Amino acid sequence: xxxxxxxxxxxxxxxxxxxxxxxxxxxxxxxxxxxxxxxxxxxxxxxxxxxxxxxxxxxxxxxxxxxxxxxxxxxxxxxxxxxxxxxxxxxxxxxxxxxxxxxxxxxxxxxxxxxxxxxxxxxxxxxxxxxxxxxxxxxxxxxxxxxxxxxxxxxxxxxxxxxxxxxxxxxxxxxxxxxxxxxxxxxxxxxxxxxxxxxxxxxxxxxxxxxxxxxxxxxxxxxxxxxxxxxxxxxxxxxxxxxxxxxxxxxxxxxxxxxxxxxxxxxxxxxxxxxxxxxxxxxxxxxxxxxxxxxxxxxxxxxxxxxxxxxxxxxxxxxxxxxxxxxxxxxxxxxxxxxxxxxxxxxxxxxxxxxxxxxxxxxxxxxxxxxxxxxxxxxxxxxxxxxxxxxxxxxxxxxxxxxxxxxxxxxxxxxxxxxxxxxxxxxxxx
Amino acid sequence: xxxxxxxxxxxxxxxxxxxxxxxxxxxxxxxxxxxxxxxxxxxxxxxxxxxxxxxxxxxxxxxxxxxxxxxxxxxxxxxxxxxxxxxxxxxxxxxxxxxxxxxxxxxxxxxxxxxxxxxxxxxxxxxxxxxxxxxxxxxxxxxxxxxxxxxxxxxxxxxxxxxxxxxxxxxxxxxxxxxxxxxxxxxxxxxxxxxxxxxxxxxxxxxxxxxxxxxxxxxxxxxxxxxxxxxxxxxxxxxxxxxxxxxxxxxxxxxxxxxxxxxxxxxxxxxxxxxxxxxxxxxxxxxxxxxxxxxxxxxxxxxxxxxxxxxxxxxxxxxxxxxxxxxxxxxxxxxxxxxxxxxxxxxxxxxxxxxxxxxxxxxxxxxxxxxxxxxxxxxxxxxxxxxxxxxxxxxxxxxxxxxxxxxxxxxxxxxxxxxxxxxxxxxxxx
Numbered sequence: 001x002x003x004x005x006x007x008x009x010x011x012x013x014x015x016x017x018x019x020x021x022x023x024x025x026x027x028x029x030x031x032x033x034x035x036x037x038x039x040x041x042x043x044x045x046x047x048x049x050x051x052x053x054x055x056x057x058x059x060x061x062x063x064x065x066x067x068x069x070x071x072x073x074x075x076x077x078x079x080x081x082x083x084x085x086x087x088x089x090x091x092x093x094x095x096x097x098x099x100x101x102x103x104x105x106x107x108x109x110x111x112x113x114x115x116x117x118x119x120x121x122x123x124x125x126x127x128x129x130x131x132x133x134x135x136x137x138x139x140x141x142x143x144x145x146x147x148x149x150x151x152x153x154x155x156x157x158x159x160x161x162x163x164x165x166x167x168x169x170x171x172x173x174x175x176x177x178x179x180x181x182x183x184x185x186x187x188x189x190x191x192x193x194x195x196x197x198x199x200x201x202x203x204x205x206x207x208x209x210x211x212x213x214x215x216x217x218x219x220x221x222x223x224x225x226x227x228x229x230x231x232x233x234x235x236x237x238x239x240x241x242x243x244x245x246x247x248x249x250x251x252x253x254x255x256x257x258x259x260x261x262x263x264x265x266x267x268x269x270x271x272x273x274x275x276x277x278x279x280x281x282x283x284x285x286x287x288x289x290x291x292x293x294x295x296x297x298x299x300x301x302x303x304x305x306x307x308x309x310x311x312x313x314x315x316x317x318x319x320x321x322x323x324x325x326x327x328x329x330x331x332x333x334x335x336x337x338x339x340x341x342x343x344x345x346x347x348x349x350x351x352x353x354x355x356x357x358x359x360x361x362x363x364x365x366x367x368x369x370x371x372x373x374x375x376x377x378x379x380x381x382x383x384x385x386x387x388x389x390x391x392x393x394x395x396x397x398x399x400x401x402x403x404x405x406x407x408x409x410x411x412x413x414x415x416x417x418x419x420x421x422x423x424x425x426x427x428x429x430x
Numbered sequence: 431x432x433x434x435x436x437x438x439x440x441x442x443x444x445x446x447x448x449x450x451x452x453x454x455x456x457x458x459x460x461x462x463x464x465x466x467x468x469x470x471x472x473x474x475x476x477x478x479x480x481x482x483x484x485x486x487x488x489x490x491x492x493x494x495x496x497x498x499x500x501x502x503x504x505x506x507x508x509x510x511x512x513x514x515x516x517x518x519x520x521x522x523x524x525x526x527x528x529x530x531x532x533x534x535x536x537x538x539x540x541x542x543x544x545x546x547x548x549x550x551x552x553x554x555x556x557x558x559x560x561x562x563x564x565x566x567x568x569x570x571x572x573x574x575x576x577x578x579x580x581x582x583x584x585x586x587x588x589x590x591x592x593x594x595x596x597x598x599x600x601x602x603x604x605x606x607x608x609x610x611x612x613x614x615x616x617x618x619x620x621x622x623x624x625x626x627x628x629x630x631x632x633x634x635x636x637x638x639x640x641x642x643x644x645x646x647x648x649x650x651x652x653x654x655x656x657x658x659x660x661x662x663x664x665x666x667x668x669x670x671x672x673x674x675x676x677x678x679x680x681x682x683x684x685x686x687x688x689x690x691x692x693x694x695x696x697x698x699x700x701x702x703x704x705x706x707x708x709x710x711x712x713x714x715x716x717x718x719x720x721x722x723x724x725x726x727x728x729x730x731x732x733x734x735x736x737x738x739x740x741x742x743x744x745x746x747x748x749x750x751x752x753x754x755x756x757x758x759x760x761x762x763x764x765x766x767x768x769x770x771x772x773x774x775x776x777x778x779x780x781x782x783x784x785x786x787x788x789x790x791x792x793x794x795x796x797x798x799x800x801x802x803x804x805x806x807x808x809x810x811x812x813x814x815x816x817x818x819x820x821x822x823x824x825x826x827x828x829x830x831x832x833x834x835x836x837x838x839x840x841x842x843x844x845x846x847x848x849x850x851x852x853x854x855x856x857x858x859x860x
Contacts, residue, residue: 024455025795026433065723069712074781076788095788122726125751130729132680133749136569136851239678241563272507288500303557326560356505363507363526366457371795426567 007198008388013214014186017205018379018388019198022372028194029093029376030102032109033384035189036182037086038162039155039314040220045170047162048178050083051127055175056090056183057081058119060112063105065119071101078373084277085156086313087384088182093373096195100204106190107208110183120172128168131161138240138424139321145234146246146422147317154225156316184215189383193376225250225315232420240426243324245302245333247341248420249413251318254311255386260397261409262318263309264357265344268406270307270320272360275394276368278377283308283321287360292320295340300325301333313385318413330423338419345411349403361398432790432817437804438630439814444645445618447653448637449804450630453797459530459626460797463541464520464805466656467614470587476602478594482554483607483615484512484519489550492543496550499536508533510540516587517657517739517809519615524797527627531636534624538640544611551604558599565593569676569683569850570749576672577685580846581743587660588689588740616646619656621808625801654811660740663689666844674850682755682851686762687745690839693737693810699823700835701735706782707774707832708765709733709746716765717746725761727754739809744839752853759847769836773829783824790817 004021011017041048059065072079077094090109092102134140144159151157161167190209192201228250252258254275266273271287274280283306286293296302302322309318320341324333369375382391437451472479488510489496503510508525510533521541525533565571575591582589594602622641624633650656666688691701709715714722714732721731728748736742746766750758793799807816 022455025791027791027795066712066719070781073712073785074788076785076790076792078789078792093792095791122724125726126722126729129681129727129749129751132751133729135680138567241567242560271504287504289497289504298553300553300556303560323560323564325556326563359505360507366526367524370456370458370797 004198007202009202011185011206011210013210013212015209015212016189016383017202018189018191018383019196019201020193020375020379021196021198022193022375023195025372026096026195027093027372028096028099028102028192028196029091029372030099030106031089031091031191031376031380032106033087033089033189033191033380034182035086035187035384036088037084038158038160039085040182041155044166045174045178046158046166047127047160048170048175049088050160050162051123051167051170052175052179053081053083053088054123054127055115055120055179056109056113058116058123059114060108061114062108062112068105072105075101084160085316087381089380091373091376099192099196099201100208103204103208107212110185110188110209111212113179115172115176115179117172120175124167127161128164131164131167134161138238138242138426139244141238142234142236142244142246142422142424143321145236146248146420149232149234149422150228150248150250150317150420151225154223154314156312156314181218185209185212186214186217189380191376191380191383193379194372228418230417234420234422235425236422237425237427239428240424241428242326243328243330243426244424245322245324245330245337246319246422247334247337248317248319249415250418251309251316251413253314253316254382255390256315258409258412259309259311260394261401261405262413263361264354264398264401265406265410266307266309266318267357267360268349268353269341269344270305272357272364273308274361274364274368275311276374276378277310277381279368279371279374280364282310283319291340292337295336296322296333299336301328301336305337311382311385330425334421338416342414342416345407345414349406354403354406358398358401362395365395432794435794435800435817437807437814439808440634442617442638442641444641445620445649445652446641446644447621447808448624448634449621449808450624450633451800451804452629453626453800456627456797457526458524458797459527459624459628460801461523461530461534461537462520462623462801462805463537464518464621464623464653465615466517466619466650466653466658467519467610468515468517469590469592470516470658470660471614472610474585474590475598476606477590477598478558478592479602479606479610480519481514481593482551482558482599482602483610484514484521485554486546486551486607487512487521487540487544489554490545490547491539492545493539495547499540502532502536506533510537514592516592530626530628534636534640538644541615542644546604546607546611548604551607555599555602558593559596562593562596562599569674569679569681572674572676572850573683573685573848576674576848576850577687577745577846578743580670580672580848581666581688582663586663587658588742616650617641617644618646618649618651619653621653621805623801623804625797625804653808657739663741666841666846668844669847671847672849673854674848675854676850677852679851681749682752682849682853684748684750684755684758685745685848686759686845687743688841688845689741690735690744691737692739692741695737697835697839698737700827700831701737701839703779703782703786703824703827704769704774704832704835705733705735705744706785707778708769711782711785716769717762720761720765721748721758725757727751727758727761731758752851755849755853763842766840766842770833770840770842773833776829779827779829779832783827786824787821
């Protein structure tokens with residue numbers, strides 16, 4: 001890549017600005033990240049962060065609902081946003097000479113969104129429609145139940161979209177208060193990546209955001225999930241045509257020294273993945289030469305198995321998901337899976353297997369950072385949940401991971417008594 | 431706008447067309463081998479055969495078994511997989527640039543010398559049967575299958591299910607895959623695209639080495655020339671409705687549409703811009719504004735216009751709550767009637783043109799995007815200078831041409847309508 005020096009600055013109002021010049025294409029990607037996700041919510045208001053994200057596309061005091069989209073697409077751009085457990089973010093990727101347009105939109109979005117009551121009610125049905133669309137998938141339903149069973153205390157336990165009863169009861173004022181509480185410069189990171197001059201981009205950001213007043217940061221009420229010392233199980237029996245298995249274990253936060261060893265452990269078990277949830281998604285099917293492919297797919301217990309170690313701010317879950325072959329008892333697939341996974345802690349890991357696993361992770365890290373949009377996502381994501389330095393350190397940490405590190409991480413996290421198992425059993429009588 | 435896009439095209443002695451586009455900003459190379467061997471070449475009673483053949487290409491060759499194929503890829507963190515659609519079947523690979531020669535060699539080996547071992551084909555068939563059962567449980571898939579079956583006459587290649595049915599797949603054997611490969615999968619009907627961090631000369635030399643000696647017993651005359659003929663479809667004469675009741679699902683999927691035009695139709699650019707205005711621009715175009723933004727009835731709604739070698743479908747889609755089905759269908763039809771009856775505004779057309787033209791750098795930023803464009807250029811005989819002419823094609827379309835396209839190509843009083851989910855005609859009182 002043709003890259004200049006990366007510049008980081010903090011404006012007087014607390015907004016962090018990160019600019020990474022990349023001159024590969026006449027494009028720029030602008031992301032504005034807010035350090036608020038579903039873990040900042042409380043029961044009764046679950047789903048507020050995601051619902052607020054929807055409302056923040058519905059127009060501001062200065063830009064209409066339509067113009068928020070029309071201006072970007074006229075500039076050849078793409079735009080979107082998402083909410084997850086730690087963060088909410090919005091982006092525009094467009095022609096580099098339209099940088100100021102993206103900055104204008106994002107600065108307006110930070111403080112000027114309207115939350116018109118009529119728009120709020122209309123959008124409530126859209127959010128419920130999104131939830132119901134997701135609920136058409138048996139795997140989604142299983143994941144919701146398994147996550148809630150695996151985490152008893154931590155707010156990561158509820159789905160980002162929220163519980164339906166909360167979404168139905170939430171008021172416009174509840175949501176607007178949430179917006180006001182979390183959308184301010186000190187709780188945000190602005191990332192600019194593309195065909196720009198770094199210093200000029202920081203100046204442009206200062207012009208658009210510098211006048212927004214600082215506000216007090218709401219401290220996050222830290223919740224420690226108690227250690228799990230007994231297996232938990234969920235059986236979801238519903239009409240369906242296929243059976244699904246999900247097994248999850250507690251996993252370290254990204255900042256934990258065992259995060260990268262567990263990422264390499266996952267590569268050893270099912271094949272290496274990267275850590276870009278935007279371009280790489282949540283997991284990938286096991287590679288042909290991986291132990292899990294051999295134990296489950298080659299042995300004709302499952303059609304596919306995927307897994308993912310996800311970078312999160314606080315300890316979350318390391319999960320495995322499989323679609324069972326027709327007629328296979330879930331118990332058989334579960335036993336094959338847990339035997340392979342939990343055996344890693346006591347197995348010898350030969351040098352070639354470790355080298356192969358690392359190659360896979362390093363390739364994935366390279367493949368997932370090719371477009372300006374993907375690079376910008378990573379800088380903002382990790383600035384929000386950890387630090388950019390920690391992101392930069394991942395490739396070297398992968399290289400430095402030893403078999404001992406892998407066994408230690410496996411022994412710490414992949415314990416039988418720390419597993420939560422979910423079965424989706426299809427009922428075919430309806 | 432598209433500086434740096436300078437593709438090359440070379441035809442090897444065996445008929446294989448090799449196209450190349452360099453991208454030195456990338457660390458990777460994408461390879462795509464596409465052969466006129468898609469589902470339209472398979473007998474109706476063996477629907478699913480082409481896709482199974484493609485998936486089977488990497489399951490073992492005359493030189494190595496599936497695990498050895500996997501080892502070449504997995505050690506390097508590379509990917510290689512078979513894929514097929516209605517017209518073509520082939521292999522797609524991605525690797526780090528330094529690994530490209532080896533991966534190209536493996537791709538060629540899988541293309542030329544697959545053995546389709548019986549046990550592996552048996553697994554593929556089992557996987558496919560489970561996947562087809564999952565399809566039956568997915569309202570979005572059910573709706574689209576039903577729409578195609580209503581919109582195209584029996585036996586038309588665009589009515590068929592590319593992945594087959596439970597009945598057709600159960601009858602397929604390994605010998606069928608071998609025979610299909612032997613008959614259709616050869617260089618004289620093939621296109622190889624190389625995009626990424628490799629120069630044209632080097633790419634061509636590596637491709638030449640990998641595919642040297644691959645000869646068709648019965649040459650098929652070229653990639654374009656070998657494509658299957660697809661019959662025209664008469665305009666629909668009436669409304670045909672299919673309701674797939676899935677009472678245990680949470681959301682209803684709607685698909686409304688009919689057969690439309692070929693890519694070679696002189697109205698293509700007017701029709702594409704019309705579709706952008708109707709159902710794409712700024713999140714679902716006019717449909718998105720009416721169905722999602724103003725009436726809050728759906729999380730997603732859009733229109734799609736798949737002009738291909740044959741008359742691909744024009745389809746409007748939406749996912750809605752059961753009580754909104756009739757209103758959503760009415761809103762879709764109202765927008766179709768409006769775009770036929772009234773000229774689009776100059777602003778709407780300008781926006782659609784700008785979005786089409788100015789998005790090109792984004793489309794070409796990734797190796798996969800460049801490879802996709804090269805495939806389109808060859809498939810539809812657009813010429814290596816296509817992007818230079820595309821701007822003219824788009825800019826020549828005026829509002830009259832858009833309205834004429836809408837009037838001639840959309841049928842608000844005669845169409846296929848498929849509804850799948852927890853809905854029956856009495857659900858919302860109709």
